[in-house]
Amino acid sequence: MAGSDETPEPGAGAPRDGPDGQRARMPRWLPRAIVVALALLACFQFAHWVFDRVVGLLVNVLISFFFALAIEPAVNWMARRGMRRGLATGLVMLAVVCAGGGFLLALGSLLADQISTIGHNLPQYLDDVVVWINKTFHTDLDTGNLRDRVLHSNWVRNYLANGASNVWGISTTVIGTLFRIFTILLFTFYLAADGPRLRWTLCSVLPPARQSEVLRAWDIAVVKTGGYLYSRALMALISGIAHYILLQVLGVPYAPALAVWVGLVSQFIPTVGTYLAGALPILIAFTEDPWDALWVLCFVVVYQQFENYLLQPRITARTVDIHPAVAFGSVIAGTALLGAVGALIAIPATATLQGFFVAYVRRYEVAERQDG
Numbered sequence: 217m218a219g220s221d222e223t224p225e226p227g228a229g230a231p232r233d234g235p236d237g238q239r240a241r242m243p244r245w246l247p248r249a250i251v252v253a254l255a256l257l258a259c260f261q262f263a264h265w266v267f268d269r270v271v272g273l274l275v276n277v278l279i280s281f282f283f284a285l286a287i288e289p290a291v292n293w294m295a296r297r298g299m300r301r302g303l304a305t306g307l308v309m310l311a312v313v314c315a316g317g318g319f320l321l322a323l324g325s326l327l328a329d330q331i332s333t334i335g336h337n338l339p340q341y342l343d344d345v346v347v348w349i350n351k352t353f354h355t356d357l358d359t360g361n362l363r364d365r366v367l368h369s370n371w372v373r374n375y376l377a378n379g380a381s382n383v384w385g386i387s388t389t390v391i392g393t394l395f396r397i398f399t400i401l402l403f404t405f406y407l408a409a410d411g412p413r414l415r416w417t418l419c420s421v422l423p424p425a426r427q428s429e430v431l432r433a434w435d436i437a438v439v440k441t442g443g444y445l446y447s448r449a450l451m452a453l454i455s456g457i458a459h460y461i462l463l464q465v466l467g468v469p470y471a472p473a474l475a476v477w478v479g480l481v482s483q484f485i486p487t488v489g490t491y492l493a494g495a496l497p498i499l500i501a502f503t504e505d506p507w508d509a510l511w512v513l514c515f516v517v518v519y520q521q522f523e524n525y526l527l528q529p530r531i532t533a534r535t536v537d538i539h540p541a542v543a544f545g546s547v548i549a550g551t552a553l554l555g556a557v558g559a560l561i562a563i564p565a566t567a568t569l570q571g572f573f574v575a576y577v578r579r580y581e582v583a584e585r586q587d588g
């Protein structure tokens with residue numbers, strides 16, 4: 217009411233005073249903390265943006281690093297005999313590229329021949345299917361009308377039109393794949409040819425106590441990765457020769473390509489590789505003669521036992537022998553992390569880690585349990 221002696225409460229409409237009578241203020245560290253948090257967030261976003269654009273390059277370097285580890289024992293062996301490391305690296309990589317190209321060429325010829333055979337016999341297959349349907353279900357289908365409907369249907373024209381429009385995309389994919397292969401080969405060459413210099417450069421920024429550990433770890437990675445891959449390559453060669461002799465004796469077509477397929481797939485794909493490798497020659501042999509397929513199946517089973525109990529222990533005695541369950545799990549983990557690339561480098565990485573554990577982890581004898 218006007219003229220009253222009442223006054224507003226102290227501090228109304230003004231900052232409240234603290235317990236000691238002073239007005240509360242913003243802490244001095246808060247603006248600086250906000251600026252630091254915003255700067256860290258900006259750095260994180262920038263690092264994420266950079267990583268998204270160089271992740272492909274990092275994956276290529278990772279693949280090249282494992283390839284360089286795999287071929288370095290052969291390069292070192294040739295360098296100790298007086299050959300320059302660059303020339304030795306080039307020769308080893310040339311041999312690897314020729315072997316890979318021969319494998320793809322053999323499988324490509326097999327696939328092309330099978331597609332050609334199926335395309336040539338497709339009308340006969342269609343006639344046989346229609347005859348069987350008419351006889352079984354008492355229908356009256358005409359193979360001529362069915363063939364015309366299939367060949368002149370809209371979905372066939374649409375499929376051909378889409379295939380023609382995707383030619384540019386397919387060409388871009390092929391060019392990108394070739395460029396990636398060239399990048400991996402180039403990094404592999406430099407990492408293997410300049411391996412000692414690279415190790416010296418890395419160790420030059422470390423204290424002497426750390427240098428010996430880095431060199432030891434690098435040597436373990438080279439020995440275990442290269443030894444595992446070379447032992448698998450040797451077993452693949454023996455397996456391929458053995459299966460080639462059998463397929464040639466039985467007269468199964470495409471014996472060289474099937475032998476290469478069995479050798480590589482059975483050795484470099486863990487656990488299920490044996491079944492994938494044996495399924496294709498059994499299927500091809502079955503198309504010729506069911507008895508040939510039975511002989512191939514029996515040989516695959518017997519040879520697998522011979523390899524597991526006699527051949528593999530002797531070849532892998534001086535290298536790393538990975539348990540099949542560990543190898544299969546590593547491939548699944550690598551595929552989940554990096555896709556096909558992870559599946560490719562999973563087993564060499566596991567072999568290297570297993571070598572580290574063997575070298576650095578101390579083992580103790582297990583005390584026998586005394587049952588009273």
